[in-house]
Amino acid sequence: MSGAIEVAEKSVDNIEQLIAEMLEGDHQDNEVSLGWLLYGKSEIQVQLKITRVRSDFIDDDEEDLA
Incomplete structure (x- = not known):
């Protein structure tokens, strides 16, 4: 399993x-x-952010799940 998948799985917890x-x-x-994560010489931090600030929402085509 790749490091990226392992890091992403932490979001579930x-x-x-x-x-x-x-x-x-x-x-x-x-x-x-x-x-x-380390890709070549680039360090990447994977973050999980929860927000109620509408202006911080990322535009996407997903429907509300609630």
Whole structure:
């Protein structure tokens, strides 16, 4: 399994906790580093961010799941 997939799988273990902390603390967003990847000489940090700030939403074609 590639390092990228291993890092991405950590999001499954973190997403519900991030949402709960954001709502309980009445924060606008919450984020966590899932890990680092090295591609050649480039370091990449993979992050998971939960946000209620509409202007921070990433435009996509996904439908709401809730």
